[in-house]
Amino acid sequence: xxxxxxxxxxRGLKKYFRVRQTLFSxxxxxxxxxxxxxxxxxxxxGGTLGIAGESGCGKTTTGRMLLKLEDPTEGEYRFNxxxxxxxxxxxxxQFRRQAQxxxxxxxxxxxxxxxxxxxxxxxxxIHGIGSRPEQEQRINAAMERVGLKPPNTYYEKFPHQxxxxxxxxxVLARALIVxxxxxxxxxPVSMLDVSVRAGVxxxxxxxxxxxxxxxxxxxxxxxxxxxxxxxxxxMYLGQIVEMGSTDAVLASPEHPYTQALVAAIPVLDPETEPxxxxxxxxxxxxxxxxxxxxxxxxxxxxxxxxRSEEPPLESKQxxxxxxxxxxx
Amino acid sequence: xxxxxxxxxxxxxxxxRGANRAVDGVSFTVEKGRSLGLVGESGCGKSTTVNGxxxxxxxxxxxxEGEVLLNGTDLVSLPESAxxxxxxxxxxxxxxxxxxxxxxxxxxxxxxxxxxxxxGGMSKAEALxxxxxxxxxxxxxxxxxxxxxxxxxGGMKQRAAIALALALNPKLVIADEPVTALDVIxxxxxxxxxxxxxxxxHISLIxxxxxxxxxxxxxxxxxxxxxGKIVERGxxxxxxxxxxxxxxxxxxNAFPDIRRGRRTLISIEGAPPSLLEPPAGCRFxxxxxxxxxxxxxxxxxxxxxxxGQVAACHRLDEVDELQTRAxxxxxxxxxx
Numbered sequence: 001x002x003x004x005x006x007x008x009x010x011r012g013l014k015k016y017f018r019v020r021q022t023l024f025s026x027x028x029x030x031x032x033x034x035x036x037x038x039x040x041x042x043x044x045x046g047g048t049l050g051i052a053g054e055s056g057c058g059k060t061t062t063g064r065m066l067l068k069l070e071d072p073t074e075g076e077y078r079f080n081x082x083x084x085x086x087x088x089x090x091x092x093x094q095f096r097r098q099a100q101x102x103x104x105x106x107x108x109x110x111x112x113x114x115x116x117x118x119x120x121x122x123x124x125x126i127h128g129i130g131s132r133p134e135q136e137q138r139i140n141a142a143m144e145r146v147g148l149k150p151p152n153t154y155y156e157k158f159p160h161q162x163x164x165x166x167x168x169x170x171v172l173a174r175a176l177i178v179x180x181x182x183x184x185x186x187x188p189v190s191m192l193d194v195s196v197r198a199g200v201x202x203x204x205x206x207x208x209x210x211x212x213x214x215x216x217x218x219x220x221x222x223x224x225x226x227x228x229x230x231x232x233x234x235m236y237l238g239q240i241v242e243m244g245s246t247d248a249v250l251a252s253p254e255h256p257y258t259q260a261l262v263a264a265i266p267v268l269d270p271e272t273e274p275x276x277x278x279x280x281x282x283x284x285x286x287x288x289x290x291x292x293x294x295x296x297x298x299x300x301x302x303x304x305x306x307r308s309e310e311p312p313l314e315s316k317q318x319x320x321x322x323x324x325x326x327x328x
Numbered sequence: 329x330x331x332x333x334x335x336x337x338x339x340x341x342x343x344x345r346g347a348n349r350a351v352d353g354v355s356f357t358v359e360k361g362r363s364l365g366l367v368g369e370s371g372c373g374k375s376t377t378v379n380g381x382x383x384x385x386x387x388x389x390x391x392x393e394g395e396v397l398l399n400g401t402d403l404v405s406l407p408e409s410a411x412x413x414x415x416x417x418x419x420x421x422x423x424x425x426x427x428x429x430x431x432x433x434x435x436x437x438x439x440x441x442x443x444x445x446x447x448g449g450m451s452k453a454e455a456l457x458x459x460x461x462x463x464x465x466x467x468x469x470x471x472x473x474x475x476x477x478x479x480x481x482g483g484m485k486q487r488a489a490i491a492l493a494l495a496l497n498p499k500l501v502i503a504d505e506p507v508t509a510l511d512v513i514x515x516x517x518x519x520x521x522x523x524x525x526x527x528x529x530h531i532s533l534i535x536x537x538x539x540x541x542x543x544x545x546x547x548x549x550x551x552x553x554x555x556g557k558i559v560e561r562g563x564x565x566x567x568x569x570x571x572x573x574x575x576x577x578x579x580x581n582a583f584p585d586i587r588r589g590r591r592t593l594i595s596i597e598g599a600p601p602s603l604l605e606p607p608a609g610c611r612f613x614x615x616x617x618x619x620x621x622x623x624x625x626x627x628x629x630x631x632x633x634x635x636g637q638v639a640a641c642h643r644l645d646e647v648d649e650l651q652t653r654a655x656x657x658x659x660x661x662x663x664x
Contacts, residue, residue: 054511136486164598193369198582199595220511223584227593250586264512266541268585269564277516282481
């Protein structure tokens with residue numbers, strides 16, 4: 001695919017935060033916390049990329065940078081052919097319409113004092129879209145698209161009168177109502193019960209495919225990523241350690257960290273002994289990172305080179321990229 | 329005699345609109361050394377059940393009926409003072425996010441010392457010794473006792489909570505969502521720890537979770553709850569391989585299993601009924617694709633349909649056919 005067709009194209013994106021370690025320290029001499037440490041990926045129209053990793057790996061910060069809620073410390077971000085890395089916030093009106101977020105907790109994402117109709121009207125008012133009748137038409141269409149039929153029975157409902165599954169559908173409808181081309185969904189179903197989760201996942205899958213949306217799913221849950229995403233990037237301490245087609249990455253993980261992540265997923269069959277998780281210890285502090293590979297302290301295969309030289313994310317012919325000296 | 333025998337336990341909440349029948353007649357037993365997983369979705373009454381067992385409940389909760397026999401003693405009719413000598417020593421509860429409820433300005437060790445001295449009657453030196461032993465037992469560095477709770481990572485907090493629950497050698501430990509907020513790798517470590525401790529100390533365990541795969545990895549037996557009732561109960565392997573209740577079948581369909589590859593997940597449409605005025609018949613009838621007229625009128629009781637496996641469903645004799653139909657997407661569509 002030609003580069004100009006990409007919706008999202010990020011290169012070497014970094015986000016460092018200053019951390020004040022004592023109450024009276026001055027900002028400029030505080031150490032940096034490297035939340036995101038050089039990530040690059042592309043998402044094309046209709047493409048779904050999943051970013052997976054444990055808490056603190058930088059996946060949410062990455063999502064926030066892609067929505068311009070956070071300015072990158074370094075790197076380049078092209079959105080729909082335009083460089084938006086350093087665009088000022090008030091010049092982002094069009095971007096804000098095209099890039100939408102589906103929030104994690106539907107119980108908190110909606111204003112409790114707004115009716116469903118008012119919640120869906122809000123983005124239209126902000127972006128000055130449509131006349132009154134056109135607005136109603138759009139609201140109807142968006143609600144039908146997310147399976148809330150007939151829409152007018154929900155108009156006057158308040159969030160507390162609806163179930164989690166219905167709320168998440170409204171959150172989704174609110175994101176879709178302004179015709180975005182890019183959606184970031186950060187843990188879209190983690191607050192929902194298993195029995196309704198499947199319905200929301202199926203709906204998101206169908207909508208992103210039929211509307212040809214570029215979608216970034218952020219989740220700690222690999223089974224959800226497997227269900228929704230064509231491609232998967234596994235993050236560890238602010239870096240992508242493995243990336244490739246979801247089926248390949250999850251069926252035959254190559255990076256030792258990905259292998260451990262996959263092995264640690266509980267086995268649904270009680271008769272099967274769960275596979276062994278080979279890594280030990282815990283994640284290093286993102287404030288004081290060592291030379292070499294960031295996974296060296298937990299890796300069962302670490303060699304001398306891993307402690308001195310940082311492994312690059314090497315792409316292979318199979319389309320897989322792995323950041324590991326031993327594997328490559 | 330079972331270590332714990334819960335008989336027809338009901339726990340209701342007083343509300344302005346009448347009693348919320350959160351737990352409405354739940355029965356199960358836990359034998360010595362065995363583990364039971366209590367699964368269900370939010371609001372099904374699993375936490376309320378165990379809160380009722382240890383009688384640590386909000387003010388508006390009450391137990392209108394039922395017995396909780398621990399070694400033959402009914403905890404429901406016991407006065408609070410007698411219960412106090414049973415909690416921690418006979419059974420202990422690890423509440424959800426246990427360590428987050430510790431006082432943040434006290435050291436972790438203070439929480440241990442308080443329990444060991446006040447409940448266990450130990451001297452300070454004995455208590456410190458025991459606290460160190462407990463930390464070693466769950467694989468924590470004993471120097472960490474002098475940390476504040478916020479200095480612990482999620483996995484360490486759960487280990488410390490487990491250590492605290494084991495402080496006075498209880499025979500039964502009840503853990504409410506012990507691994508829910510943890511990352512998968514840490515979750516695996518904590519689950520392994522729980523399994524190891526159970527074998528080493530011969531304790532019985534009740535584990536509450538919404539995640540059936542966690543039960544599959546850790547518990548001998550499983551009880552599936554829906555809208556304040558147990559709908560199915562049995563050996564974990566048997567229930568997951570051969571679910572008898574349509575709700576259990578639906579849960580399995582909706583649960584992604586990465587090892588079985590990509591397959592379509594099927595959701596159960598609708599939501600559980602209000603427990604202020606629960607329906608007269610089966611509480612799952614409204615969402616059940618197999619519901620007959622009788623299901624909304626007559627409440628099914630738990631009946632044994634396979635060896636050691638009980639379920640509350642009017643169509644237990646057709647279970648083979650229902651299992652086949654339950655695997656088809658169309659079955660679950662347009663039920664409501």
